[in-house]
Amino acid sequence: MRLSTQFMFQSRIDSLSKAMTGYNDLSSRLSAGQTLLTPSDDPTGASQAVTLQSALSRMSQFDMARTYAQDALGQEDNTLGSIANLLSEDLSEKIVAAGNGAYSDEDRQALATELQGIRDNLLDLANTKNSDGRYIFGGYKTGSAPFQDDGTYVGGDTAMTQVVADGAEMQVGHTGSDVFMSGTADDLFASLDAAISALQQPVTNDADRQALQDTLDSTNRSIKSNIDNLGKVRAVVGTNLQQLETLGFSADALGIDTQSHLQETLGSDWDSMITLLSQSKMSEFALNSSMTVFQSMQQLNIFNIVG
Numbered sequence: 648m649r650l651s652t653q654f655m656f657q658s659r660i661d662s663l664s665k666a667m668t669g670y671n672d673l674s675s676r677l678s679a680g681q682t683l684l685t686p687s688d689d690p691t692g693a694s695q696a697v698t699l700q701s702a703l704s705r706m707s708q709f710d711m712a713r714t715y716a717q718d719a720l721g722q723e724d725n726t727l728g729s730i731a732n733l734l735s736e737d738l739s740e741k742i743v744a745a746g747n748g749a750y751s752d753e754d755r756q757a758l759a760t761e762l763q764g765i766r767d768n769l770l771d772l773a774n775t776k777n778s779d780g781r782y783i784f785g786g787y788k789t790g791s792a793p794f795q796d797d798g799t800y801v802g803g804d805t806a807m808t809q810v811v812a813d814g815a816e817m818q819v820g821h822t823g824s825d826v827f828m829s830g831t832a833d834d835l836f837a838s839l840d841a842a843i844s845a846l847q848q849p850v851t852n853d854a855d856r857q858a859l860q861d862t863l864d865s866t867n868r869s870i871k872s873n874i875d876n877l878g879k880v881r882a883v884v885g886t887n888l889q890q891l892e893t894l895g896f897s898a899d900a901l902g903i904d905t906q907s908h909l910q911e912t913l914g915s916d917w918d919s920m921i922t923l924l925s926q927s928k929m930s931e932f933a934l935n936s937s938m939t940v941f942q943s944m945q946q947l948n949i950f951n952i953v954g
Contacts, residue, residue: 692912699909706902709812713891713898716809719819720891723783724884726775727826727877733765733772734835734874742867745846746860752849755859759846766839770794773823784823793823798836800829812894817887821880828869828876838869 744750745758773794776782781789786803793802800823807820827835845862848855 696909696912699905699912702905703902703909705813706898706905709810709898710895712809713811713895716811716817716819717888717891719777719783719807719809720884720888722775722777723820724881724888726772726783727881727884730769730772730826731874731877731881733769734870734877738765739867739870742842742863742870746856746863748856755846755850759843762839762843762846766798766836766843769827769835769839770796770798773827783820784826786820786822794827794836798829798834798840800824800827811891812898815894817890818883819887821883826877826880828873833869833872833876835869835873838866842866 741758741761745755750758773784774782774792775784782791782793782802783789784802785791785793786805787807788803789807791801794800802823804822804824806818806822806825808816809819810816824830829836841862845859848859850856850859
């Protein structure tokens with residue numbers, strides 16, 4: 648009888664210990680908000696969780712890259728819009744009109760002063776910086792002004808690009824030479840400088856007038872070429888911004904799906920949590936029952952005698 652009593656007593660202790668261990672385990676998982684705590688819980692699930700977490704991390708990196716690309720392209724688009732406002736058809740008309748006989752030397756000087764102001768504003772725009780103090784039209788040479796005061800382009804030869812998704816690399820800026828056609832026959836700053844210089848010279852004979860007209864015609868052609876070129880550049884920027892938006896929508900959908908799959912794998916989804924909570928309640932009930940029974944057995948005289 649003594650051995651049988653000890654056996655029953657030990658059995659009840661083991662049952663209580665098991666109930667307590669089970670309850671603590673469920674409580675730990677409930678506190679962590681997931682059923683998968685260690686690789687030994689589910690080796691396959693743990694491996695899959697690592698893969699999914701890595702995928703989400705990569706998605707986050709691409710999200711940041713797209714945000715940078717959108718900011719860069721958005722600022723470039725705003726700057727290009729300001730440039731377009733200066734390179735208006737009205738400017739071309741003024742340059743054409745300056746070549747007729749109705750303009751006096753004083754009129755041409757006034758137009759030269761106006762063109763100089765436009766040219767200076769264009770140079771400021773060409774040397775625009777982003778919020779980080781980097782020049783947006785310098786290609787990969789972002790640390791120094793891409794244009795010198797005389798309009799010479801000294802920036803980089805390669806436009807900035809950014810990897811914005813798996814297998815998708817996008818141009819996120821243009822070099823100043825691409826925007827202002829630097830180094831070509833239609834170099835905007837060189838053309839404006841030529842027109843300004845010609846307008847500042849007095850016209851005393853037909854030869855002077857013809858030379859002025861030739862310079863103004865050339866400048867006007869360059870301005871029109873720059874306007875056309877600017878439209879093409881802005882079209883590229885607009886297309887890339889639209890593509891980024893589309894990529895963003897697709898990435899958001901994929902991210903939600905991947906996150907949901909990860910939660911299911913880790914057991915942190917709503918269904919798993921509801922099941923875990925239910926199991927925890929049942930385990931708590933079992934633990935309380937075991938403790939009650941154990942306390943009752945301790946109070947029996949036979950156990951008091953056995954001690």
